[in-house]
Amino acid sequence: MxxxxxxxxxxxxxxxxxxxxxxxxxxxxxxxxxxxxxxxxxxxxxxxxxxxxxxxxxKVFGDSAITSYYLNSLVVTTGTIFMTLLFGAMAAWALTEYKFRWNTLLALYLSIGIMVPIRLGSVAIIQLVSDLNMINTLSALVLVYTAQSLPLSIFILSEFIAQIPKDLREAGRCDGLTEFHIFFYIVLPLIRPAMATVAVFTMIPVWNDLWFPLLLAPTNGKQTITLGVQQFLGQYITDWNAVLAALSTAIIPVLILYVIFSRQLIRGLTSGAVK
Amino acid sequence: MSRTAYLLLLAVFLAPAVIIYSTFSIYPLLATIFNSFYDRQDDGTSLFVGLSNFTTLLSDPTWSAPFWNAFRNNCLFFLIHMCVQNPIGLVLAALLSLPRLNLRATYRTLIFMPTMLSVVVIGFSWQLILSPLWGVAKMFLSFFGLGFLFGPWLGEESTALLTISLISVWQFVGIPMILIYTALLAIPDELIDAATVDGLNQFQAFIWVKLPLILPTLGLVSVLTFVNNFNAFDLIYAMKGALAGPNFSADIMGTLFYRVFFGNQLQLGDTSMGSAIATMMFLIILTGVMIYLFVIQRRMHRYSF
Structure with missing residues (x-):
């Protein structure tokens, strides 16, 4: 200026x-x-x-199971990121690389979830999870969050996979690599930056979510940190030291992660946005 | 590769994603819509009742009053986001994208920070700050000589929804900011240079050159705001509980759905009516997305540089 x-x-x-x-x-x-x-x-x-x-x-670390809630959140978030990245990348690869009859239709079907929030199906999700005997399990949360995160991650990863030069895959095929080898040893390493972006995108809403932990795993020490803090706050409402400490224990780890990953996150937001 | 091997290969790559997504996302969505046409009997069986859940919801006063109240509040919630959050996001993005701005990355990172935090944590923190018990907000206003303005905003029927909406605006302003900022960065410098050579100042160049170019992004920001607002729940539940009090003045579709489906101090849980409300939410969101896809997006010109 x-x-x-x-x-x-x-x-x-x-x-x-x-x-x-x-x-x-x-x-x-x-x-x-x-x-x-x-x-x-x-x-x-x-x-x-x-x-x-x-x-x-x-009080926070003495009276409540906060430490195990952290662990629950960690398990749920890592599980979701792992499944979203692996299955999302596999699907994105198949959709961009192979031509088959239902390709476009399938891509469209998979993108419904970008616009329609999975929460609207909660009534049936609870019934489904209880039919599967998975109420109050972390696996139920991982599955639901994976279903929630897959559409956007397939969309983002497809954009990146489409940019990989065709020569690289063809070279692999000439050398006699199987399609699986090409995917795991050539494609996956090349889209690592995009996977980091997707990981951050997946992590934030899952770590912060209150709705599904409240519905699917509200008791028995299976609470995630967000729900655990919410329940703790309800009990200790008048104890200001405990309330402020509980809020801070939820804030501080996210802030540390944010400071580490902010560059990655902003870059992800800025590349996926203009599409 | 033989045809069978090819199909097998496709299946292996696609099956995990398609199965998980279909089972835990599409199937529940369809089953919920399906449920809304049935009435759960006391013996556990379901009876097909056609559209009667919806007629009850929209015309029986015990259902329609809370429904329209939640719908109206939700529209207000959305309007406040459109009129406050998105313009502030636009201004911040415009300032951040100015050429030769120092500390750009620092501002961007810090302003985006609240967006990263859990809605529960944000809601509770603001509840403490606005609490007359702690008095921090009052102290802060008094510092500017505005102490007389302070009131129990969250506790009064007339101000609860507005206060909660503004807290949500405060938290999520980072999203429109980043999306618009990106769109602004994509505009080539030559265009702006040409405009300044023609005698426009930075402000005029923004209004007449940049703003028309980022209209598609503003459309996207609006539809994202719409979907998120009509799907909101966490903040109001965290600050006000499922009753979204005082006197349901902060009740929106998400909290109404939760209350009806799970039951609360006032009523038993009701799967069929819960499904009917979820289906209404689905229709509202779908309408918004369709308007965006077929009316707004179609009419917009996209420029590629």
Whole structure:
């Protein structure tokens, strides 16, 4: 920008909005480390040696099964990412590489899920999961989330697979590789960046979801961290130290992951968006 | 390769995705629609009742009043997102895409941050901040001499839905911002240079050159907002519970569906009526998507550079 005055105005607007975006998060995390008196008397003060008090965290990790909820979320998220990436890439490869009669129709069928939220089928999903004796299991969540994530990931991965030069696959075929070898040893390594993007896209809604854990695995220690925190908050509603600490335990890991993967995520968003 | 081997190969690659997707996504969706034409009897059998669940839902006052209330609230929820979230997203994207802007990546990353967090966590954090008990919001407003404005916004019928909508706007503004930002980056610099040579300033160039070019993205942003808003549930459930109180003033389709299907303090769970509401949600979302696909997208010109 040429004029410094307008540059200052732009930075002022963006800066103010950034403060607005971060203020609530910072406030909650900051106060979770403070003693009760300090939370109420000086909420805007950062934690200092004289007002530091980790009692909230002691409660969160002592009274509840928060650690195992983390583990549940980790299992569900990793399971979903693994299945979505493997099955999504396989389907995307078959749809882009091989010509067969129902190709376009199948691609269309698989893309319904991009626009229609799977939640609308919840009534039947519960019946199905209970018929399969899978209520309160993490596998039920993994299967449902995989079904939810597959359409968009097939769509994104197809775009990338279509860009792989044809020569590479033909070279593999000339060398006598089977189609499976071509897929696993040539195609998969080439679409690694796209897989990272899909992994991030899959991870966020699954990790943060409240609906399906509430419906499919609400008790028996099978809660995910999001549901676990929600239930914990309901019980400890008046204990501000515990509530703030519980919120922070849900925020901090996501923030750390976000800082690590933000470049990947934004790149993914910016390449898939214009299509 | 023989034909059988070829078909086998296709099956192996496609089967896992197609089976999981069909079983856990398409089948439940169809079964839910199917369910909505049946009435579950007390002995566990189902009776075909045609459209009667829908006529009950739309005309019997005990059902239609909550339904239309939720529908109206949901429309308002969507309108607030369209009028507040998307314009703010557009302005932020326009500023972020300005040439020679320092700290661009930092702003982008930080403003997108709330979008990453769980709706439950966001909802609860805001509940604490707006709570008169803690008084942080009041303290903050007083700092600007606006303390008199503060009220129990979440607890009052007239302001609960508006407050929750604005919290949702605050959380998800990152999505329109990033989508529009990307579309703006794709516009070649030469076009803008040509416009500035012709005497337009940055603002005019944005209005007359860039904005028309990103109309398809604005259409996409609108339909995404529509689908997400009519499918929303988590935030209102986390902040207000299934009753979406006070006096159902923040009730939307998602919370109504949850309440009817699972039952609550006021009524028993009802599978058939739950399915009917889910089917109505499906029809609403489908209408929105169809309008987008056949009316909006068809009329838009796409420019490729």
């Amino acid at each position: 040429r004029k410094p005055a307008s540059a200052i105005a732009v930075h002022a607007i963006l800066g103010l909005y950034t403060v607005l975006a971060l203020f609530p998060i910072v406030l909650v995390v900051m106060n979770s480390f403070k003693a009760k008196r300090a939370i109420f008397n000086t909420p805007l003060q950062p934690p200092m040696p004289w007002n530091f008090d980790p009692i909230g965290y002691a």
